[in-house]
Amino acid sequence: xxxxxxxxxxxxxxxxxxxxxxxxxxxxxxxxxxxxxxxxxxxxxxxxxxxxxxxxxxxxxxxxxxxxxxxxxxxxxxxxxxxxxxxxxxxxxxxxxxxxxxxxxxxxxxxxxxxxxxxxxxxxxxxxxxxxxxxxxxxxxxxxxxxxxxxxxxxxxxxxxxxxxxxxxxxxxxxxxxxxxxxxxxxxxxxxxxxxxxxxxxxxxxxxxxxxxxxxxxxxxxxxxxxxxxxxxxxxxxxxxxxxxxxxxxxxxxxxxxxxxxxxxxxxxxxxxxxx
Amino acid sequence: xxxxxxxxxxxxxxxxxxxxxxxxxxxxxxxxxxxxxxxxxxxxxxxxxxxxxxxxxxxxxxxxxxxxxxxxxxxxxxxxxxxxxxxxxxxxxxxxxxxxxxxxxxxxxxxxxxxxxxxxxxxxxxxxxxxxxxxxxxxxxxxxxxxxxxxxxxxxxxxxxxxxxxxxxxxxxxxxxxxxxxxxxxxxxxxxxxxxxxxxxxxxxxxxxxxxxxxxxxxx
Numbered sequence: 001x002x003x004x005x006x007x008x009x010x011x012x013x014x015x016x017x018x019x020x021x022x023x024x025x026x027x028x029x030x031x032x033x034x035x036x037x038x039x040x041x042x043x044x045x046x047x048x049x050x051x052x053x054x055x056x057x058x059x060x061x062x063x064x065x066x067x068x069x070x071x072x073x074x075x076x077x078x079x080x081x082x083x084x085x086x087x088x089x090x091x092x093x094x095x096x097x098x099x100x101x102x103x104x105x106x107x108x109x110x111x112x113x114x115x116x117x118x119x120x121x122x123x124x125x126x127x128x129x130x131x132x133x134x135x136x137x138x139x140x141x142x143x144x145x146x147x148x149x150x151x152x153x154x155x156x157x158x159x160x161x162x163x164x165x166x167x168x169x170x171x172x173x174x175x176x177x178x179x180x181x182x183x184x185x186x187x188x189x190x191x192x193x194x195x196x197x198x199x200x201x202x203x204x205x206x207x208x209x210x211x212x213x214x215x216x217x218x219x220x221x222x223x224x225x226x227x228x229x230x231x232x233x234x235x236x237x238x239x240x241x242x243x244x245x246x247x248x249x250x251x252x253x254x255x256x257x258x259x260x261x262x263x264x265x266x267x268x269x270x271x272x273x274x275x276x
Numbered sequence: 277x278x279x280x281x282x283x284x285x286x287x288x289x290x291x292x293x294x295x296x297x298x299x300x301x302x303x304x305x306x307x308x309x310x311x312x313x314x315x316x317x318x319x320x321x322x323x324x325x326x327x328x329x330x331x332x333x334x335x336x337x338x339x340x341x342x343x344x345x346x347x348x349x350x351x352x353x354x355x356x357x358x359x360x361x362x363x364x365x366x367x368x369x370x371x372x373x374x375x376x377x378x379x380x381x382x383x384x385x386x387x388x389x390x391x392x393x394x395x396x397x398x399x400x401x402x403x404x405x406x407x408x409x410x411x412x413x414x415x416x417x418x419x420x421x422x423x424x425x426x427x428x429x430x431x432x433x434x435x436x437x438x439x440x441x442x443x444x445x446x447x448x449x450x451x452x453x454x455x456x457x458x459x460x461x462x463x464x465x466x467x468x469x470x471x472x473x474x475x476x477x478x479x480x481x482x483x484x485x486x487x488x489x490x491x492x493x494x495x496x
Binding site: 002003194195197198199200201202203204205206208 | 326328348349352353354355356359360362366367368379380382383384388427431
């Protein structure tokens with residue numbers, strides 16, 4: 001085994017520049033793939049959060065506290081509605097001003113501010129949210145309902161598009177890894193053909209001959225993964241400092257991804273050796 | 277030790293077989309010379325004995341084991357007992373002489389320290405200890421041939437196959453190489469040497485086999 005390691009390291013040392021360039025190319029590909037996946041992961045978390053805590057606002061047409069109470073009890077009877085908050089016309093005006101509604105509109109004497117009800121629900125499906133707010137709008141005394149249903153659907157569509165892009169990126173990275181490792185190993189084999197022949201002639205087993213190439217592929221995959229991960233961490237710290245909080249991909253995702261890259265690298269090295 | 281029974285080797289596209297119904301035996305500890313002009317089939321014969329090729333017909337045995345039926349996975353282990361000295365030396369030229377020789381031992385699984393010690397001893401035996409750390413590309417043809425012999429003998433083989441080991445050398449260097457091989461023979465190594473030079477066979481009293489157009493004539 002020591003002979004195999006000595007050969008592998010010796011071969012890499014002979015071609016260290018092409019080894020480093022190959023590892024950087026693989027690493028950059030992995031980084032791009034992981035960056036897309038990280039973005040999607042954070043996006044998905046926010047999306048899930050939005051679905052679990054959606055807020056819809058019901059504007060009421062009633063004006064007495066008694067009638068408001070009646071509407072409220074009907075809303076609370078609806079499945080999925082977990083909590084409601086009442087805002088009196090004065091509180092409603094203050095809330096809407098805080099939400100960016102122009103003051104001129106809020107102070108218009110022709111428009112009287114209605115009672116508002118903030119509805120919170122434990123929805124995990126866009127369809128359930130839509131259905132609940134349809135029922136809220138049909139309650140007598142509810143004038144208008146505003147909720148995020150369609151926007152959530154748009155977000156979901158964007159997430160699906162992103163997931164498709166991530167899948168494409170993963171395929172591209174796989175092809176890139178296969179290509180780069182294969183090119184490196186083929187180069188390595190070409191420059192060592194006399195040595196391989198001599199190894200065979202002095203009694204080297206097939207395992208002894210092929211293992212250094214597999215190790216080269218493995219090391220290339222490992223270094224590429226490390227470069228990709230490092231770039232991802234750097235970008236994440238940059239994003240956290242300059243833009244917004246972003247969570248790193250969980251290990252349950254990262255480890256299988258790196259394992260897949262290593263398998264691809266070793267498989268590619270073996271394939272290149274066999275086909276050469 | 278080595279026996280060939282009705283061995284024929286045909287190459288595709290050639291009308292005449294490279295070896296045609298060759299039968300002979302080499303006993304343990306013998307120094308056997310295979311003589312013949314270029315194209316007579318000497319190298320083909322050695323390659324068959326080295327399991328680098330398989331015969332089209334016939335049987336070859338080594339120590340009673342059938343080389344033709346030997347699984348591919350066993351051939352490397354056989355080559356640690358039957359070594360070959362090639363006409364073109366087959367050295368890794370950018371490696372030092374010591375590395376080239378120790379390599380054969382490393383492959384056989386000998387510990388590094390031990391393999392360096394034995395490789396140094398082999399270099400001393402072929403008279404190249406002073407070139408221990410010199411890359412093989414810096415050596416002359418005769419020196420490279422001696423390194424190749426050192427690599428073949430360092431694993432303490434049972435059989436050494438030598439393909440024209442003196443073919444590219446001037447007579448004085450050729451004499452040195454022959455003396456080296458005879459010393460190995462004296463230690464009990466079976467040697468099969470292919471040469472086109474009839475004077476080589478005259479330097480020892482072992483059997484000589486003449487090959488002509490792939491056919492054999494044995495002289496004891």
